[in-house]
């Protein structure tokens with residue numbers, strides 16, 4: 001069953017440029033020079049129930065704008081979208097009951113109230129039956145290990161604790177679809193891990209559908225198997241993460257530790273030298289060359305230890321952005 005279906009979605013903003021100074025401000029009241037900027041350009045994709053999809057792209061690519069359209073915050077300029085069987089921008093009550101949006105940069109809980117009070121407010125807004133509400137708060141706060149903090153004002157919580165509270169608030173009404181925009185921004189490694197493993201459990205056990213936007217590769221690899229990439233508002237990739245590298249011509253990194261001093265020249269004949277110190281180095285080679293490079297390495301270098309690693313995801317993405325720019 002499809003939870004999201006998007007066809008030729010487009011968003012163009014109309015805005016005017018304003019020169020600085022009082023005179024320019026006065027002139028602007030009569031004479032405005034309108035400009036148009038297409039932020040999301042004709043994108044189409046669909047997402048099935050229970051899928052966790054990473055929605056990626058460089059800064060300003062149009063990710064948040066797309067999420068805002070799919071959650072009904074923004075009206076598109078053209079195109080169609082059906083989310084959980086609803087047209088999102090009609091903002092029907094039945095639709096609002098079935099999804100949640102969580103933005104790491106925006107605080108949705110009342111800072112002066114304890115999170116528990118804000119949850120009560122959510123209970124009233126979403127008309128959650130008392131028993132189900134109590135059960136969910138207990139379950140979710142226990143899973144995130146913050147049951148003891150429910151009575152503390154939100155502004156007194158750490159960033160990680162606040163984010164966990166925000167997650168509970170988003171999940172209280174049992175949404176089937178969750179839009180996550182940079183959920184772990186600014187969080188330390190431990191808090192990131194706790195939130196990611198919690199989300200993974202929700203996806204696996206509750207068949208929660210997740211659309212995740214993040215610049216943190218750990219969020220993406222721990223939760224999503226599929227990735228949609230947009231650049232300059234256009235869709236440039238939609239496939240399994242594991243297919244991102246093959247499409248680009250996958251690279252491998254070889255880390256070498258040597259018993260004897262190594263020669264940089266020798267290594268540069270085998271691959272691209274990424275790091276070099278006398279006794280350890282890292283080179284990058286194409287995946288299909290790995291076997292022959294390893295054989296030659298063992299011949300020329302007195303190897304103490306050797307590690308072959310996949311290219312980091314962020315590099316694959318960078319390469320994808322570059323390739324798309326060249327084609328455009």
Ligand SMILES: Nc1ncnc2c1ncn2[C@@H]1O[C@H](COP(=O)(O)OP(=O)(O)OP(=O)(O)O)[C@@H](O)[C@H]1O
Nearest residue numbers: 013015037039057058059060061062063064065066
């Ligand atoms: N109201 C607006 N009027 C004009 N341009 C806008 C408006 N809102 C957003 N933009 C522009 O739309 C572009 C895309 O913004 P958006 O927030 O969707 O990007 P993003 O992919 O989420 O980026 P980031 O990764 O930096 O969060 C940006 O260049 C931004 O300046």
